[in-house]
Amino acid sequence: MSYLEFLGQYGDRILSGTVVTVVLTVLAALLAVAIALAAGLMRLAPNALVRGVATVYIEIFRGTSLLVQLYWIFFVLPLFGITFEKFTAGFVAVGMNLGAYGAELVRGAILSVPRGQWEAALALNMSPAKRMWRVILPQAVLIMLPSWGNLLIEMLKGTALVALIAVTDLMFQVKQINGTTFQSAEAFGTALIIYYILARFMLTPFMRWLERFMQRRLGRA
Amino acid sequence: MNSQDMSGFPLELQGETVPMVSFRKVTKSYGNLVVMDSLDLDIAEGEMVTIIGPSGSGKTTVLRMLMTLETINGGVIYVDGKPLTHMPDGNGLVHANDRYLRRMRSKIGMCFQHFNLFPHMTALENCMEGPVHVLGLSKKEARERSEELLAMVGMADKRNQHPSRLSGGQQQRVAIARAMAMRPKVMLFDEVTSALDPEVIGEVTNVIRKLVAEHHLTMLMVTHQMGFAKDISDRVCFFYGGRIEEQGAPEELFGNPRRERTQQFLSAVKEAI
Numbered sequence: 016m017s018y019l020e021f022l023g024q025y026g027d028r029i030l031s032g033t034v035v036t037v038v039l040t041v042l043a044a045l046l047a048v049a050i051a052l053a054a055g056l057m058r059l060a061p062n063a064l065v066r067g068v069a070t071v072y073i074e075i076f077r078g079t080s081l082l083v084q085l086y087w088i089f090f091v092l093p094l095f096g097i098t099f100e101k102f103t104a105g106f107v108a109v110g111m112n113l114g115a116y117g118a119e120l121v122r123g124a125i126l127s128v129p130r131g132q133w134e135a136a137l138a139l140n141m142s143p144a145k146r147m148w149r150v151i152l153p154q155a156v157l158i159m160l161p162s163w164g165n166l167l168i169e170m171l172k173g174t175a176l177v178a179l180i181a182v183t184d185l186m187f188q189v190k191q192i193n194g195t196t197f198q199s200a201e202a203f204g205t206a207l208i209i210y211y212i213l214a215r216f217m218l219t220p221f222m223r224w225l226e227r228f229m230q231r232r233l234g235r236a
Numbered sequence: 237m238n239s240q241d242m243s244g245f246p247l248e249l250q251g252e253t254v255p256m257v258s259f260r261k262v263t264k265s266y267g268n269l270v271v272m273d274s275l276d277l278d279i280a281e282g283e284m285v286t287i288i289g290p291s292g293s294g295k296t297t298v299l300r301m302l303m304t305l306e307t308i309n310g311g312v313i314y315v316d317g318k319p320l321t322h323m324p325d326g327n328g329l330v331h332a333n334d335r336y337l338r339r340m341r342s343k344i345g346m347c348f349q350h351f352n353l354f355p356h357m358t359a360l361e362n363c364m365e366g367p368v369h370v371l372g373l374s375k376k377e378a379r380e381r382s383e384e385l386l387a388m389v390g391m392a393d394k395r396n397q398h399p400s401r402l403s404g405g406q407q408q409r410v411a412i413a414r415a416m417a418m419r420p421k422v423m424l425f426d427e428v429t430s431a432l433d434p435e436v437i438g439e440v441t442n443v444i445r446k447l448v449a450e451h452h453l454t455m456l457m458v459t460h461q462m463g464f465a466k467d468i469s470d471r472v473c474f475f476y477g478g479r480i481e482e483q484g485a486p487e488e489l490f491g492n493p494r495r496e497r498t499q500q501f502l503s504a505v506k507e508a509i
Contacts, residue, residue, distance in 0.1 A: 132352060132354065137305065138345065140370050141365075145369055233398065234355065234356070234397070234399070
């Protein structure tokens with residue numbers, strides 16, 4: 016079977032797997048950003064208990080394997096009465112894992128906003144919440160965007176693990192195709208190219224655009 | 237802040253001439269390093285007081301304590317007759333809560349050495365930020381107020397520029413307008429010309445001269461511009477080692493300094509020019 020014939024025969028399944036991977040990545044990214052923001056801010060809270068909760072979360076999800084976390088969420092949590100549908104378990108695991116890494120990016124970026132900005136906001140008598148939302152975070156976002164670009168690419172590639180709990184993503188589909196055809200080079204080669212295209216020609220340009228957009232808002236473009 | 241005996245400090249300053257700002261035995265230290273040693277300093281309403289002195293003498297700390305950017309370890313600061321970082325509780329003073337602190341802080345405005353404009357906002361937005369989001373003014377009112385102030389500092393035509401597009405002198409003028417937009421009673425200027433190129437210092441000092449002439453503000457300024465300090469101040473304080481070594485009218489302090497350290501400092505500054 017030529018490669019074109021291979022694509023003709025399995026193209027639909029590869030495409031549907033790609034769509035699942037993309038949707039999974041987008042949902043996991045949204046979750047990761049929300050978690051990162053919350054946990055990053057909590058790490059800077061004056062209250063030790065709040066800081067502690069965030070630290071424990073980050074330590075657990077950064078310090079253990081994503082695959083193990085995925086299995087925990089899908090196979091172990093049901094034993095405690097918390098059951099996720101496999102697609103949900105997939106993006107929740109990936110999102111929570113990357114959210115822990117993202118939290119440190121958020122924290123680091125907030126801390127690297129010059130101290131003078133905090134002081135100027137305080138001198139204007141802004142409340143702590145307004146100081147954060149209106150003055151510090153907009154500047155922190157620009158500082159952390161390039162690192163988020165890397166993280167999101169890691170996340171896209173990390174989603175391949177959800178195939179192991181039978182989410183029908185790109186990796187799952189090509190594994191199935193390989194299992195029936197034994198055309199490993201074609202199957203996994205195609206997956207390789209698709210992951211690369213998604214990362215290089217979709218995610219990266221999107222993050223670059225976002226950086227330019229934020230720079231314009233800061234009057235730096 | 238350490239617990240301290242607050243019994244010697246009144247809950248409120250009373251009398252005919254209550255100073256706008258009053259430091260009473262104010263102490264500030266970092267560990268064993270005392271940077272402010274039992275400071276007593278009264279500033280009358282409408283008075284322009286300049287602080288000079290060698291670096292590390294605690295000049296900037298005075299302003300930062302007044303802006304509540306630094307906590308104090310002892311004593312009480314009164315602003316407009318009321319304690320700044322303490323509040324009355326029964327018959328004594330206790331540490332102020334956030335609400336009280338914010339009410340007191342609203343009387344004070346500050347300009348910084350490095351301007352500290354918000355880079356993601358235009359000049360106009362920088363000026364409107366406080367009035368809209370702290371004072372609760374409508375955008376229209378805040379805009380009118382801000383445009384008026386930007387015109388006063390000569391920045392009306394640059395109001396839609398971001399700080400990155402402005403020179404240091406221009407940024408500092410916007411920063412002055414931003415602080416003034418909050419209508420403070422006391423304005424603090426912390427070495428506002430130190431980070432500027434020599435040729436643009438004049439544009440900032442001229443704005444401050446204008447403020448002195450046109451507004452009845454109480455001002456406290458730290459500066460290295462001795463000439464400017466001499467002809468704009470009502471009083472000059474020479475700081476040394478966290479204390480006021482000597483103070484007086486500018487012509488007196490610059491013309492006839494009594495203390496040896498003041499003489500040394502002033503002659504060293506003169507040599508540098």
